[in-house]
Amino acid sequence: MKGLQGDRGDKGVKGRRGPPGKPGAVGHRSTTQRQQSGPKPGPRSEPTRTKRPRTERQDDGRRHVSKRWSGDEADGLLNWPQGTKDDPATTCYELGLMHSHLKDGYFYIDPNQGCPCDAVKVYCNFTAGGSTCIDPVYSQIQISWRPKDKSNLSVHWFSQQRAGKKLEYSGVDVVQLRFMQFHSLTSFQHMTIRCTSSQARLLGTVNSIKGSIHLLGDSGNEIGSRLTTVVSGDGEIVVVVKAQGNVEQHQQDKELLPVRDFGVDTRSLSALESEFTVDIGPICFL
Template identity: 30%
Template sequence: AGSPGPQRRHRTPWTPRAAGEYWIDPNQGCSRDAFKVFCNFTAGGETCLFPEKRFESVRLAAWSKEKPGSWYSTFKRGKKFSYVDVEGSPLRVTQLTFLRLLSAGAHQNFTLTCQHAAGWYHASADSYAWALRFRGANDQELGHNSTTSPVHALYDGCQLRQGQARTVLEVRTFRPEQLPLADVAVADFGEANQKFGFELGPVCFTG
């Protein structure tokens, strides 16, 4: 009988790891400054960080003592946005910088809750003059200021300025240095019955 042919080696196909919480160390330095993030491998590989609790949901209010169009960080109850890892620990600037350098893009959602106020498009005025403005992590202003703006409306319920509604904006960019968002300016408030609040979503960096 002839000798048996060469045996085939069966290679186990690579399967993505489960989405969940993982420790990462972008600067590859001392492991003591590693931090825990949420990784979503099924979305093309995303590493997500979260806003501090105080910014996850800011309640609807009239903000009667504040100036329309001014940055939220200048409000009496306001502050620049800050971010934490999944354990609630503050992020080191150096680690966040390296995470941006290792990423090809990033995205983040911002939801405006409104009462008789526009947040992006103002339907009756047929204008974006009252659109939200954001300050990026690199201090660049982001908004409806050009056709190349990374800010887009996923849902714009505030445009009719009737009752309570919400507008969901997505910032999706191939310039990771623009995120996470650092501040927001709301223009349409200050009149009778006008109120706004907001929800700041996690920022996710893609490989």
């Protein structure tokens, strides 16, 4: 016979937590659940980037500088490059338009408008309209030859003295140089030949000097006399090369500068006159 139920005893000590159970089967979210799960995340915000400026050329040869906006264009805030290593301009011409108060001096430009890490240090001649000038690695060279050497070549080139190495220019690679040529309408370069009075007499008139002096351009072609101006006097001969590519038939002239090699026709000089000193000026683009 079953007796009466006794009183409830005291609560026992809590036992240890058991091991986790096995994972259940993957469920399926309904369309309703997906719509009610909350707002969809918006597009990931990108850091604000400042657009690089760009100097553009028009078909009529004129140039204008495109605006560079900082942040949203709706803000209407202009941010012009400063010509520094971290914030280079495209050309000195462009830099002068943005900052008319700047004095002539060294600034940084980035003609290909890419990463500022390959910006080039140039001399900006704002007095001359904003020309971009690059110094040669060697501003003065000696060109000499041995008159008694037997050679089938009448022109002696400076590169022959340097195992084929030609004139180089500070801090600029071939890519940046091509963009400088593209952005410019005119390029020019000065060279001064320092000679004795007897050498000047042997070279003769301006026309004969043009025939005796040979200049190799950046494109690998020799620079024609139509692009050179020669002034002779006081123991020196000044040679100026100027190329203008704003005319259709002269577009390729811009590829001639800078000068890469200097040569002299040794037949014009006597056996005693076998050396020249040449001052190489900067290559300038405008």
